[in-house]
Amino acid sequence: MRRWKILLGRSGTVLLAIGLALLLVSLIPAAQTGTSMGTQHLGPKRWGSWYYETILTPQQSLRLNVTANGTLNVYLLEVRSFSIYDWMLENYPDRDLFDFSNVTYLEEYLNANPATIGWQHQIQNGGVEYEYYPTKTTNATLVLSNPTSDFIQLEYRVTMTAQVAPRGKVQTLATWTIPIGFLLAIPWTVDILRARTKKD
Amino acid sequence: MQERKGRPFLEVFASALHEDYRFPILELFAFLYALGTFVFASFVSVSAAGELIAYSLTASLMIFPLFTFIILIFKNVAYGFGSDIEKGIIQTFLSYPLKRRWVLSAKLLSALGVALLLFLSIQISAMYVLAPDVVGPYLGTVILTYVANLSYPLLLSAIILFLTLILRRGSIALVVGIVLYFALGIVSSLASFIAFATQSPLALQVISVFSPNVVLGMYYQVFGVGPGFPSASIWTPSFTEALLYLGASYVIVAAVFATAYIYFSRRFSL
Numbered sequence: 001m002r003r004w005k006i007l008l009g010r011s012g013t014v015l016l017a018i019g020l021a022l023l024l025v026s027l028i029p030a031a032q033t034g035t036s037m038g039t040q041h042l043g044p045k046r047w048g049s050w051y052y053e054t055i056l057t058p059q060q061s062l063r064l065n066v067t068a069n070g071t072l073n074v075y076l077l078e079v080r081s082f083s084i085y086d087w088m089l090e091n092y093p094d095r096d097l098f099d100f101s102n103v104t105y106l107e108e109y110l111n112a113n114p115a116t117i118g119w120q121h122q123i124q125n126g127g128v129e130y131e132y133y134p135t136k137t138t139n140a141t142l143v144l145s146n147p148t149s150d151f152i153q154l155e156y157r158v159t160m161t162a163q164v165a166p167r168g169k170v171q172t173l174a175t176w177t178i179p180i181g182f183l184l185a186i187p188w189t190v191d192i193l194r195a196r197t198k199k200d
Numbered sequence: 201m202q203e204r205k206g207r208p209f210l211e212v213f214a215s216a217l218h219e220d221y222r223f224p225i226l227e228l229f230a231f232l233y234a235l236g237t238f239v240f241a242s243f244v245s246v247s248a249a250g251e252l253i254a255y256s257l258t259a260s261l262m263i264f265p266l267f268t269f270i271i272l273i274f275k276n277v278a279y280g281f282g283s284d285i286e287k288g289i290i291q292t293f294l295s296y297p298l299k300r301r302w303v304l305s306a307k308l309l310s311a312l313g314v315a316l317l318l319f320l321s322i323q324i325s326a327m328y329v330l331a332p333d334v335v336g337p338y339l340g341t342v343i344l345t346y347v348a349n350l351s352y353p354l355l356l357s358a359i360i361l362f363l364t365l366i367l368r369r370g371s372i373a374l375v376v377g378i379v380l381y382f383a384l385g386i387v388s389s390l391a392s393f394i395a396f397a398t399q400s401p402l403a404l405q406v407i408s409v410f411s412p413n414v415v416l417g418m419y420y421q422v423f424g425v426g427p428g429f430p431s432a433s434i435w436t437p438s439f440t441e442a443l444l445y446l447g448a449s450y451v452i453v454a455a456v457f458a459t460a461y462i463y464f465s466r467r468f469s470l
Contacts, residue, residue: 003214010226017227018322021234057243058331136333137243137253165238169329 002191009188015181022174030163033060037157042072047106047145049081052158056134061161064142067127068154075110075143076119076132083116084109084141103145133166208296209306215293216310219284220276226318229272233319236264237326254338255420257331258345259413261323269319270353274377276311277360282370300465312357320346341420344446348413351449355410356380358456365463384411401435405445412446 036052056062066074077084087109088100099105110117118140121128134140146152242260243253284290284307293303327335327342335342356377363373388411391403408415418435419442437445 010221010223013223013227014230014318017224017231018234021231022238024235025238058334059241059243136331165241165330170238173329 005187005191008184009186009191012181012184012186012188015177016185017181019174019177019181022170022177025165026167026170026174028164030061030161030167032159033162034160035158037155039153039155042144042146042152042154044146044149044151045103046101047073047103047143048101049077049084049141049143052140052142052156053081054140054160055137056132056140056160057137058134058166059163060134061163061166062132062140063159063161064130064132065127065157065159066123066144066154067156068123068125068152070125070146070150070152071148072123072152072154073145073147074121074123074128075117075145076130077116077141077143078118078134078138079113079116079141080139081141081143083139084143087113103147106143106145133168208298209302212293212296212298212303212306213310216280216307217314220280220310221314225272226314229268229315230318230322232268233265233322234326236268237261237323238330240264241326241330243331250334250338251341252420254334254341255345255416257327257334258342259349259417261327261330262346262349265319265323266349266353269315270356270381272315273312273353273357274360274374276315277308277357278364278370278374278377280311280370281307281361282364282373285364285368286370300468301461304461304464308361312354316350345413345416348416348446348449351413351446351453352384352411353381355449355453355456358453358460362456362460362463365460365468388414395434399434404435408445409448410452412442412449415442415445418442 034054040048042048052062054062062076064074064076066072084106085097085100088095088105091108091112092099092105095105118134118138119130119132121130132140142156142158144154144156240260240263241257243257284293290303293307294300296303323346324335324342359380360370360373360377363376364370367373384407388407391407391414394403395401404414404418408418415437419437419439
């Protein structure tokens, strides 16, 4: 019985130590490494991928902030924009690049390559804010598409940050491991304190 | 009969655990493993092959924690086992109804097994937190990288154990272990230099027998970067060749451990 208590107690203190290390990692501030912003008009049934394109690792994140005065689809694709046009050129060799700016081609690309969508959201005359954490080293392209028949004015701001580890995940792990470790360590700690009091 | 043999083994194991991981040694090392794993993680370019990304991530995660792991096992084997011999505690264990090889196994299970379990569980969990899509598809590469990087520390542990048994004290064995650990870094650099100067892979091949992460590094660098990479002109090991060097290194590790076991079972006396 006493050995079980020691085993559980020491497992608890180890979990507590790991939790504290994770907490420390999550407290290391993220560094802002780049920002891109602008105001654009997007024609009816048109899409664009020129807003932001980069390579991300799991130690980087993208904070997206997009507002529009109409309906706008926001996509974060895990490919380079060249790949999208390459796919379109391959499948529609008789069309030119201007034709490809029609949303129909983008939708066809997305239907054929759903795995490339890292995140998507539809704005209805308002804004959206999102922080994207990749789970592998990947390309990232911000794609905005106007599915309506009206001109849309949009504003976007993309901020890239570098961090030691995905803060959200690490913080969640720390908030679980610390209390569990603490609870497991209580009986063992109480035993030690009792033994010391008896000695004194 | 089986129960009678199991209980003394557990007694020796429990006693070894108590000695090797007094509070807060285990907690301190767990903290350092977790912290070091995240702080030293780095990723290579997206244009690289998936195996290369997995290899370089695993290798980068190990930079600091592996060094901490080596300190822990050196302490456990040289200091822990050495002080047991010096203080005569080992005589108590030898009086148990247990064969000598089981006494040594229980001590090593505590000194190496628990340290290795803690090291690997923290590292692999951290990898899943950091980049699950890198670890999942390339688990084989990740495991291979660990196996290759752990070969030399295990060889040093076996040498330290053998020296501790022969000298009946851990301090000298500990110094030899530390010297051998740092010597590998110097010898690896020298071997690379000699290989480039002579345009012969022999020096790198010799080092790879003792430290197979050299051959694995060469294999993955060549694999990912292509034949333009300088090392490719000297040595482009195949995957099978890398596995052979890995196997050879573990044969050496097993041979040194076996020698220590035989010495402890047949020749060791206080």
